[in-house]
Amino acid sequence: MGKExxxxxxxxxxxxxxxxxxxxxxxxxxxxxxxxYGQKHIWEIESSKNLIRHFKISSHxxxxxxxxxxxxxxxxxxxxxxxxxxxxxxxxxIPITYVPARNTIFLSIxxxxxxxxxxxxxxxxxxxxxxxxYPDCRPEFIQSFETxxxxxxxxxxxxxxxxxxxxxxxxxxxxxxxxxxxxxxxxYSITHSCYDPKxxxxxxxxxxxxxxxxxxxxxxxxxxPLI
Amino acid sequence: MGKExxxxxxxxxxxxxxxxxxxxxxxxxxxxxxxxYGQKHIWEIESSKNLIRHFKISSHxxxxxxxxxxxxxxxxxxxxxxxxxxxxxxxxxIPITYVPARNTIFLSIxxxxxxxxxxxxxxxxxxxxxxxxYPDCRPEFIQSFETxxxxxxxxxxxxxxxxxxxxxxxxxxxxxxxxxxxxxxxxYSITHSCYDPKxxxxxxxxxxxxxxxxxxxxxxxxxxPLI
Numbered sequence: 337m338g339k340e341x342x343x344x345x346x347x348x349x350x351x352x353x354x355x356x357x358x359x360x361x362x363x364x365x366x367x368x369x370x371x372x373y374g375q376k377h378i379w380e381i382e383s384s385k386n387l388i389r390h391f392k393i394s395s396h397x398x399x400x401x402x403x404x405x406x407x408x409x410x411x412x413x414x415x416x417x418x419x420x421x422x423x424x425x426x427x428x429x430i431p432i433t434y435v436p437a438r439n440t441i442f443l444s445i446x447x448x449x450x451x452x453x454x455x456x457x458x459x460x461x462x463x464x465x466x467x468x469x470y471p472d473c474r475p476e477f478i479q480s481f482e483t484x485x486x487x488x489x490x491x492x493x494x495x496x497x498x499x500x501x502x503x504x505x506x507x508x509x510x511x512x513x514x515x516x517x518x519x520x521x522x523x524y525s526i527t528h529s530c531y532d533p534k535x536x537x538x539x540x541x542x543x544x545x546x547x548x549x550x551x552x553x554x555x556x557x558x559x560x561p562l563i
Numbered sequence: 564m565g566k567e568x569x570x571x572x573x574x575x576x577x578x579x580x581x582x583x584x585x586x587x588x589x590x591x592x593x594x595x596x597x598x599x600y601g602q603k604h605i606w607e608i609e610s611s612k613n614l615i616r617h618f619k620i621s622s623h624x625x626x627x628x629x630x631x632x633x634x635x636x637x638x639x640x641x642x643x644x645x646x647x648x649x650x651x652x653x654x655x656x657i658p659i660t661y662v663p664a665r666n667t668i669f670l671s672i673x674x675x676x677x678x679x680x681x682x683x684x685x686x687x688x689x690x691x692x693x694x695x696x697y698p699d700c701r702p703e704f705i706q707s708f709e710t711x712x713x714x715x716x717x718x719x720x721x722x723x724x725x726x727x728x729x730x731x732x733x734x735x736x737x738x739x740x741x742x743x744x745x746x747x748x749x750x751y752s753i754t755h756s757c758y759d760p761k762x763x764x765x766x767x768x769x770x771x772x773x774x775x776x777x778x779x780x781x782x783x784x785x786x787x788p789l790i
Binding site: 397399400401402403405406435436437438439440441443444445447448449451452471472474476477480481483484485487488489490492 | 624626627628629630632633662663664665666667668670671672674675676678679698699701703704707708710711712714715716717719720
């Protein structure tokens with residue numbers, strides 16, 4: 337029997353890059369899946385391609401999905417991404433950058449891809465600590481999706497292998513994610529986190545994603561190679 | 564307060580046309596959603612547009628999604644749709660026309676659309692009796708998806724309204740679906756069921772979908788207007 341296969345959702349951001357490194361370290365044969373969902377930060381797609389090269393992975397599925405056609409988020413629509421110019425506490429509640437049902441949609445596509453490829457592992461770099469504002473980053477959502485996935489598919493129904501959703505970062509602080517990634521060889525200079533990058537792809541340093549990333553590097557006692 | 568809103572997944576087939584009629588009858592404001600998923604039977608999209616006109620609904624979202632790029636089904640790939648030329652019992656097990664994780668993906672997109680539109684009802688015309696071979700047509704799958712949906716979204720988390728997945732056809736025989744639809748004004752001459760239509764869109768009369776449809780009309784004591 338060869339290696340077990342894992343579909344890894346890869347956005348090109350800091351978190352998914354680390355989840356990828358953990359999946360590699362765990363010994364899976366990696367099937368990276370990037371969803372090109374009409375996000376304004378298209379630099380994510382470039383970053384994900386660079387990560388694939390960095391880790392010398394041979395295949396990379398980029399799946400196109402125009403979420404902007406259903407709208408409802410500052411990440412896909414013409415709504416301004418909120419800036420946090422005074423470095424205030426990140427606000428409570430669900431932010432405007434939340435994309436309706438994004439992780440449900442992404443995990444569903446990953447599930448379809450996993451089933452076609454006979455993979456029963458899916459990795460997603462969700463993190464419940466820094467993003468508690470996104471309902472679909474919480475462990476109870478992930479557990480429920482896993483149950484649904486096993487009812488939805490051939491693999492689950494025929495019962496020969498159960499589908500497992502892996503969320504290695506779910507309980508980690510941003511600084512430990514960064515330290516873990518560095519140990520596992522992630523080159524964070526080719527990752528991308530900003531919600532609203534400048535025209536040359538450089539981070540704005542003012543959106544929630546930039547601020548969380550900067551804070552993470554600071555707390556890890558490291559310098560963000562992007563800055 | 565106006566009417567409650569319902570997203571209705573509409574494929575243009577006999578089942579979803581009937582589910583649409585039931586949703587209208589139930590008094591919802593209808594938001595029809597058709598997924599153009601790269602299916603070979605593109606006539607479905609035309610049928611869904613004709614149904615929208617027939618029921619005088621003002622909006623219709625057609626969401627493009629290239630499932631053929633992940634492959635794995637006779638409905639999207641270059642795999643021959645199986646024909647049942649001797650009118651045998653439809654075989655046991657999961658058929659090759661099963662699209663991996665299709666209903667999970669479709670319901671996820673419907674969920675995103677529902678959330679954007681502030682709708683907390685979703686209708687899907689799945690039927691567990693005739694298609695027991697598809698794992699994602701079973702009631703236990705639908706119930707689990709509903710639980711996941713309520714954990715995944717703003718609406719569910721904030722708890723002000725629960726998301727409800729309606730499957731009015733799930734326990735119905737094909738013949739009762741047809742009788743119900745006719746009572747509710749469905750014009751079955753503009754629906755489309757064949758998995759492998761001829762170049763002019765006419766049904767092949769030999770695939771599982773055609774055979775189930777023919778049998779349904781026969782048992783209802785009616786003539787299929789498509790034949």
